[in-house]
Amino acid sequence: MTQRIPLFLLILFLNITSVFGQAVVVPPDSTETDYKDVDDFLFDTEGLDDEDADFGGYNPGVMKSADDVFSNNAAVSFNIAYFKNRGLESRYQTIAINGLEMENLVLGRASNTQWGGLTRIFNGAKCHLNLSASPFAFGDIGGSSSYNIRASSFRKQLSANYTLGNGSYNHRFMLTYASGKLKNGWAVAASASARFGTQLNYVKGTSFLGFSYFLGFEKQFNNRHSLSFSAFGAPTLQGLQANCVPEVYEITGTHYYNPNWGWYEGKRRNARVRDTHEPVFLLSYVFNSADKKVQVTTTLGSSFGHKNTSAFNFVKTSDPRPDYYRYLPSYFDDDPEQQEWVIQQWAENEDYRQINWEQLYEANRQSTALGGPSQYIIENRISQHVQVSGATSLTARLNDHINLYAGLDVRGYRQRNFKRVSDLLGGEYWLSKDKYADTLADPMLQYYDIDNAEAHLVEGDKCGHDYALNIFRENLWATLQGEYEHLRLHIGLNGTMSEVWRTGFMRYGAYRDEAAGNSPMQLWLNYGAKAGIAYKIDKHNTLEINAQWQTVAPSAANIFINALYSNRFIQNLTSEKDLAADFSYSMNYKFMKLRASFYFANFQDVTEHYNFYHDLYGGFVNYALTGVNKRNIGVELGLEIPIGKMFAVLMAGNWGDFIFTNRPTASITANNGYAELTPGSKEVVHTIYWQNYHVAGTPQIAATIGLKFKHKDWEVKINANYFDKIYAALNPERYTPEARGYLDEGSDQLNAIIAQERLKGQFTLDASLSKSWKIKKHTLGFSLKVTNITNNKNLVTSVSEQHRFNYSEHNADSFPNKYYYALGTTFNFGLSYSFN
Numbered sequence: 001m002t003q004r005i006p007l008f009l010l011i012l013f014l015n016i017t018s019v020f021g022q023a024v025v026v027p028p029d030s031t032e033t034d035y036k037d038v039d040d041f042l043f044d045t046e047g048l049d050d051e052d053a054d055f056g057g058y059n060p061g062v063m064k065s066a067d068d069v070f071s072n073n074a075a076v077s078f079n080i081a082y083f084k085n086r087g088l089e090s091r092y093q094t095i096a097i098n099g100l101e102m103e104n105l106v107l108g109r110a111s112n113t114q115w116g117g118l119t120r121i122f123n124g125a126k127c128h129l130n131l132s133a134s135p136f137a138f139g140d141i142g143g144s145s146s147y148n149i150r151a152s153s154f155r156k157q158l159s160a161n162y163t164l165g166n167g168s169y170n171h172r173f174m175l176t177y178a179s180g181k182l183k184n185g186w187a188v189a190a191s192a193s194a195r196f197g198t199q200l201n202y203v204k205g206t207s208f209l210g211f212s213y214f215l216g217f218e219k220q221f222n223n224r225h226s227l228s229f230s231a232f233g234a235p236t237l238q239g240l241q242a243n244c245v246p247e248v249y250e251i252t253g254t255h256y257y258n259p260n261w262g263w264y265e266g267k268r269r270n271a272r273v274r275d276t277h278e279p280v281f282l283l284s285y286v287f288n289s290a291d292k293k294v295q296v297t298t299t300l301g302s303s304f305g306h307k308n309t310s311a312f313n314f315v316k317t318s319d320p321r322p323d324y325y326r327y328l329p330s331y332f333d334d335d336p337e338q339q340e341w342v343i344q345q346w347a348e349n350e351d352y353r354q355i356n357w358e359q360l361y362e363a364n365r366q367s368t369a370l371g372g373p374s375q376y377i378i379e380n381r382i383s384q385h386v387q388v389s390g391a392t393s394l395t396a397r398l399n400d401h402i403n404l405y406a407g408l409d410v411r412g413y414r415q416r417n418f419k420r421v422s423d424l425l426g427g428e429y430w431l432s433k434d435k436y437a438d439t440l441a442d443p444m445l446q447y448y449d450i451d452n453a454e455a456h457l458v459e460g461d462k463c464g465h466d467y468a469l470n471i472f473r474e475n476l477w478a479t480l481q482g483e484y485e486h487l488r489l490h491i492g493l494n495g496t497m498s499e500v501w502r503t504g505f506m507r508y509g510a511y512r513d514e515a516a517g518n519s520p521m522q523l524w525l526n527y528g529a530k531a532g533i534a535y536k537i538d539k540h541n542t543l544e545i546n547a548q549w550q551t552v553a554p555s556a557a558n559i560f561i562n563a564l565y566s567n568r569f570i571q572n573l574t575s576e577k578d579l580a581a582d583f584s585y586s587m588n589y590k591f592m593k594l595r596a597s598f599y600f601a602n603f604q605d606v607t608e609h610y611n612f613y614h615d616l617y618g619g620f621v622n623y624a625l626t627g628v629n630k631r632n633i634g635v636e637l638g639l640e641i642p643i644g645k646m647f648a649v650l651m652a653g654n655w656g657d658f659i660f661t662n663r664p665t666a667s668i669t670a671n672n673g674y675a676e677l678t679p680g681s682k683e684v685v686h687t688i689y690w691q692n693y694h695v696a697g698t699p700q701i702a703a704t705i706g707l708k709f710k711h712k713d714w715e716v717k718i719n720a721n722y723f724d725k726i727y728a729a730l731n732p733e734r735y736t737p738e739a740r741g742y743l744d745e746g747s748d749q750l751n752a753i754i755a756q757e758r759l760k761g762q763f764t765l766d767a768s769l770s771k772s773w774k775i776k777k778h779t780l781g782f783s784l785k786v787t788n789i790t791n792n793k794n795l796v797t798s799v800s801e802q803h804r805f806n807y808s809e810h811n812a813d814s815f816p817n818k819y820y821y822a823l824g825t826t827f828n829f830g831l832s833y834s835f836n
Contacts, residue, residue, distance in 0.1 A: 063143050065127040069593045070638025073652035077704040080822050081723040082797045084698035086599050087632040087658040092142035098284045099136050100299040100391045105413040105471045106556050114278050116234045117193040117212030120176040122147055131546035131582055133490035135395050135405045138477035141548050141580040150228040151187035151218040156180030158835040165828040169208040170197025185220040202823045205261025205270050207239035226286045233279030239270035243818040247330055248323045251346045255793050255821035259323040262355030271312055278305030298392040306384045310422055315435045317375045322353050364427035374427025385415040406478040413471040419464035421457050429456035432463040436619035437672040444509040445672050451507055465564040466506040469556045473498040488534040496526045500556045508565035510673025519567030524553035526575055540589050547581040554607040561669055562622045570624045577604040593640040601632040612803035620671035629662040630695055646711045653703035660690040666732055689735040693756050700725035713772045724761030728817050731801035741810045752812040762795040764788045779834040786827045795822040
C-alpha cells in the first residue's frame with residue numbers, strides 16, 4: 001500500500017499537467033473523453049439518414065429507494081420503455097462515488113458504463129429522490145445518489161455469480177471478495193466480471209464483450225481517520241443496432257432488423273462497433289471528530305480513457321447501407337417494374353438487405369488498379385478524455401435539531417475528438433475531402449486538413465476533424481437541514497464557475513482562420529437555491545413541499561457554431577434557467593403505504609445543436625437552437641397494500657404532460673462555412689414553431705400493478721405494466737414557415753408535415769422468482785426474471801423524425817420517422833454462492 005499511493009499521486013500529477021493551462025498542446029496519443037454518446041456529438045457527417053443510429057447510453061430514469069413506495073415499484077418495471085422520471089434527462093441527476101460527483105463535464109451526466117457489470121460493488125446506493133436534500137452534494141432537480149465503495153463498507157465475503165439471459169449478452173460471470181475490517185485496520189475488496197455471448201440475442205449482427213474490474217484498499221488508523229484507494233473500469237466491445245423506417249420492418253418481417261452488418265468471409269461483420277474503456281481512480285480520506293459531530297470526506301479522483309465508434313465513410317459512390325432510402329421499394333413508386341424487382345431482392349437476397357462487404361472490397365480494388373483512393377473505408381470516431389478532480393464535503397451536527405452539509409468540488413477536464421482511418425477495405429490510401437464542398441469556387445474548401453491537403457492517408461492516420469474541449473469547473477455548496485417533532489426542513493445554496501474553450505489541431509478549409517489553436521475562453525457563473533419543508537401530521541401521515549431554482553451553463557458541445565471545425569461561439573448564448581417544485585402526501589401504516597405527488601418543472605433558455613444534411617441547401621448544416629423553453633407537469637402515485645403476512649399488492653403510476661412552451665430561434669450555417677444559404681448571407685435565422693408540441697424521449701403515462709409473495713426466503717412478483725403518450729422527437733426544420741411553403745392552412749399535406757406522431761399505448765407483463773438457502777455458513781441463491789412475458793414486440797422505445805425534409809414537394813412521407821422497438825420476451829436466470 002505504501003508503494004501504491006505515491007504511484008497514484010504521480011499519475012494524478014501527470015494528468016494535472018496535461019489538463020490545466022490553455023497553452024498545453026496535447027500529444028497525438030494522449031487521452032481525453034466523450035461528450036455525448038460519441039455518435040451524438042461526433043456528428044455522423046457521412047451518414048445522411050443515420051440520425052440517432054445508436055440509441056444507447058440510457059441511464060435508468062427512476063432512482064430506486066427502498067423507503068419510497070413509488071420508486072421501489074417503478075424503477076424496474078418501467079425500464080423496458082426507457083421511462084424518464086418526471087420527464088427529466090439523466091443530466092438532471094447527481095451520482096457520486098465516495099463523495100465525488102461522477103459527472104462528465106461535456107456530456108453533463110454520469111455514465112454508468114464506467115462501472116457496468118460490477119453489481120456486487122455498486123449496489124445499495126443511498127438515494128435522495130427528486131428535490132430532497134442530500135448530505136454529499138447540492139443535488140439536481142432529478143435527485144441524487146451516492147455509492148460508498150470504500151473497502152471497509154463491504155461485509156466479509158467470497159461470492160461467485162453466474163447469469164444467463166437473452167438481452168445485450170447471454171452470459172455473465174462474476175467473482176467478488178471482501179476481507180471485511182481486519183484487526184490491523186486494513187480492509188481489501190475486489191471484484192471481476194465478464195459478459196459475452198450472442199447466440200440468444202434478438203438483433204442479428206449485434207455483439208457484446210465486456211470485462212469489469214474493481215480493486216479497493218482501506219486503512220482505518222483509528223475511529224477518527226481512514227484512507228482508502230479504489231480503482232474500477234469496464235472495457236467493452238459492442239456491435240450496434242440501427243433504427244429503421246416502418247417500410248424496412250414490414251418487408252423484413254421483424255422489428256429487429258439491423259442494417260449495420262453483412263456476411264464477410266463466412267462471418268457476420270458489423271460496421272458499427274463501439275469500443276469503450278474509461279477507468280476511474282479514487283483516493284479518499286475520512287475524518288471524524290472526537291465527539292462524532294463532524295465528518296469530513298475528501299476524495300481525489302482521476303479518470304481517463306476512450307470511447308470509439310466505427311462507421312462507414314465514402315465519396316462519390318453509392319451508399320453502402322442497405323436501408324438507404326434510394327434502395328427501398330417506395331423510392332420506385334413511379335417505376336412498378338423496378339419496384340417489383342427491389343421487393344424480390346429484399347425478400348430473397350440477403351446480400352441486398354445486408355451490407356455486401358465483398359462488393360465494397362471489389363470497388364476499392366478497381367479504384368486501386370486505376371491508381372485511385374479507396375471509395376469506401378471504415379473510420380473510427382474517437383473520443384478520449386482525461387479528468388482530474390477533487391471534492392471535500394462536511395457533515396456537522398450543529399445542535400440536536402440542525403445539521404450542516406457543505407462541500408467544494410474542483411475539476412479540470414479535457415476531451416479530444418478526432419477520426420482515424422480504421423480499415424481501407426482492400427484499398428491503398430484515402431483522401432480526406434468534403435464531398436459537399438468540391439463544387440465551390442475555392443478548391444481549398446473541400447479539404448478537412450489544408451496543411452496536408454493531398455496526403456495519402458493509411459490505416460491509423462487521422463482524418464476529418466481533430467480538436468479538444470477544455471473545461472474547468474469549481475462548485476461550492478451548503479445545505480442546512482432541521483429535524484423537529486412535527487417539522488423537517490432544509491434550505492441550500494450553491495455557486496458554480498466554469499471556464500470553457502476549444503483547441504483545434506486541424507485546419508478545415510472552410511474555417512481555416514478560426515479552426516486551429518485556442519478559442520477565447522467562455523466564462524459561466526451559475527447559481528442555485530433549494531428549500532423544502534415536511535409537516536408530520538402524525539407518525540403515519542406527512543405533507544411535504546420542495547422547490548429548487550438553478551441556472552446551468554450550456555453544454556460545451558452546444559456553444560460553438562461548429563465544434564468539429566471552428567473556434568467561433570454561437571451568438572446570444574445564455575445559461576439555462578430551471579425551476580422545479582413538488583407537493584407530496586405520504587401515508588405509512590401497516591395496512592398501507594402510499595405516496596402521491598404533484599410535480600412541476602420549467603426550463604428556459606435551453607441550447608441545443610444539430611448537424612445534418614439539408615436538402616434545400618444541398619449539404620450539411622450546423623443548426624443551433626437557442627432559447628428553447630419546456631414545461632413538465634405531472635402526478636405520480638405509489639401504493640403498497642399488504643394482504644396477510646405473505647402477500648402484497650404493489651402499484652405505481654405516472655401521468656405527465658411535457659411540452660415546449662415557446663418558439664425558439666434556429667441559427668443555420670453551412671458545414672463548408674462559405675456557402676451562401678441565402679443571397680448575401682452565410683447564416684439563416686429561422687423561427688421554430690414548437691410551442692405546445694410534446695417533448696419526446698419517454699412515455700408520459702406509465703403504470704404498473706403487481707402482486708408480491710414473500711415467505712421463508714422465497715419471493716415471487718408479477719407485474720402488469722402500461723405505457724402511453726409516447727411521442728416522436730421533432731425535426732425543427734418541419735416546423736418553420738419555409739417547410740410549409742405555400743400550402744393552404746388546414747390542408748392534408750400541411751397537417752402531415754406539422755403533425756407530431758403519437759404511438760399507441762402498450763401493455764407488458766413481467767414476473768420474477770428468487771430463493772436463497774443457508775448451507776452451514778454459506779449461502780446459495782437463485783433468481784429468475786422474465787420481462788414482457790406476452791412477447792409484445794410493438795412497444796416503441798424511441799421514435800424520431802428524420803432531419804431530412806423534401807423541400808421540392810413539401811412531402812412529409814419522403815423521409816418517414818425512424819423507430820426502435822423494445823425486445824420481446826427476455827429472461828435473466830442467476831445463480832450465486834457466497835462463502836461467508
